[in-house]
Amino acid sequence: MTMTEDKRPSGPDLSKGVSLSEFKDGKLLGHVGEEDVLLVQAGSEIFAIEPLCSHYHGPLAEGLVVGDTIRCPWHHACFALRTGEATRPPALNALAVWDVTRDRDRITVARKREAPKPLTARRSAPAAEKVVIVGGGAAGFAAAETLRREGFAGAVTMLSNDDAMPVDRPNLSKDYLAGNAPEDWLPLRGEDYYRDAGIDLRLNTNVAAIDPKTRSVTLGNGDKLPFDRLLLATGAEPVKLQISGADQPHxxxxxxxxxxxxxxxxxxxxxxxxxxxxxxxxxxxxxxxxxxxxxxxxxxxxxxxxxxxxxxxxxxxxxxxxxxxxxxxxxxxxxxxxxxxxxxxxxxxxxxxxxxxxxxGVKPRLALAEQAGLAVDRGVSVSEYLETSVAGIFAAGDIARWPDPHSRQTIRVEHWVVAERQGQTAARNMLGRRERFDAVPFFWSQHYDVPINYVGHAESFDDIAIDGSIKDRDCLLKYRKDGRVLAVASIYRDLDNLKAELEMERSRA
Missing domain, CATH: 3.50.50.60 (FAD/NAD(P)-binding domain)
Structure with a gap:
């Protein structure tokens, strides 16, 4: 959402300087020229960043500052204040940042920094390694994008049995279905992105089998693709109605x-x-x-x-x-x-x-994993690094069952943001990073004008502590088991929800 012709820039002119005393809760919304800019105090530093999240344009002025990052109050995306980089999904695009000068308590915003060059495959580097991603959903896309963002120069092949490029799936049941969002909002990236980034995206492509011994994938047409690292991100499919008449066209x-x-x-x-x-x-x-x-x-x-x-x-x-x-x-x-x-x-x-x-309901697509002999337990069993029982084969998204440090259980969840975050972690681990996946699960649901945000994971709970009023759409609910808060849901308590997420991250077992 760019500024429309009749929208006036917000707050004070930051290029003329403002005083630290004008900040509220460590933030100040102002403008430079025609562009809105958010000033953020993080420790002893002051940063200037675009004020709206690049996901659904949530107001970062109402977000939470954690170290030198800021988290969006709506869907918990996270941005590096120094660079503007989107460090956590669901946001994928970086935000603009500006240079800041400080003279004691006087803060002045100077020039806008040049945006980093878009990702491209680094074809000059040796490209011996081959990564194959099976699945064109949130986890698969996030993994492919992260491989390139992290500088991987090998071949990246993404196999999707869908006929559409990876899309913003939550929109399919929300704004797009309601008629409030055009179809061109749906793709996570345009076609040119895959070309420029050197990602071989193959749509309408079925995978018949995975052979861990020969390190190859057999496609539905019989072709074989070799791999050095494989990510299984086959997602879930809707449970079909098993009643008479369920096969009718309506x-x-x-x-x-x-x-x-x-x-x-x-x-x-x-x-x-x-x-x-x-x-x-x-x-x-x-x-x-x-x-x-x-x-x-x-x-x-x-x-x-x-x-x-x-x-x-x-x-x-x-x-x-x-x-x-x-x-x-x-x-x-x-x-x-x-x-x-x-x-x-x-x-x-x-x-x-x-x-x-x-x-x-949906059920995880486990057939390929089972046929390949991977360990399966109501999902594909993975380590804290999202690696399956076969070295070099990873799993992420709706199919993955992983050890969750907060609930102290192995869990599998079907959340969009979790799938994206797992795709990113799996990609880094395919590059040898040994990064634990310990993000606190998060999802949101929209009903008319009422958003429900939920962090954590409670498969069952003993009691619910309710702060505020559910009826008045102003509440925070804590789901507890054996005295521990396993999950928190909220309506219009966005900052509290972000704080609950941070508390869970800090209290990991």
């Missing part, structure tokens, strides 16, 4: 751009939609279809939406929020069969719906 799942496009196309003429499942994805779809003025019915077996993850109070709030926005719930019920546009429920009720979306 019945959809949502995972890919093609899925989202198909639902959007059908929503143009649909009068009533049935969402099967009250999962995060199911309810985000419900909210997006309501934005398109379609009548929505949600059928799910549980007593409250999302109770298992967020607890009963938050579950009741989410239900009420959706009902306020016109969603009809049929809870403690299931769809037994689909007969044309009629859905027969176990309770005996019948719902007529010309659009059906099933959001009943």
């Amino acid at each position: 019945v959809h799942t949502l995972r890919s751009v093609a899925d989202s496009r198909a639902i959007i196309k059908e929503s143009a003429s649909a009068k009533r939609a049935l969402v099967i499942g009250a999962s995060f994805i199911g309810l985000e779809v419900a909210a997006s279809l309501r934005a398109r003025k379609i009548e929505v019915h949600v059928v799910a077996p549980e007593e409250r939406p999302m109770q298992k993850v967020l607890g009963p109070e938050m579950g009741d709030f989410i239900r009420a929020l959706h009902e306020e926005n016109g969603v009809n719930f049929h809870l403690k019920d299931t769809v037994e069969r689909l007969d044309g546009i009629s859905a027969a429920l176990k309770s005996g009720a019948v719902i007529e719906a010309d659009l059906v979306v099933a959001g009943i």
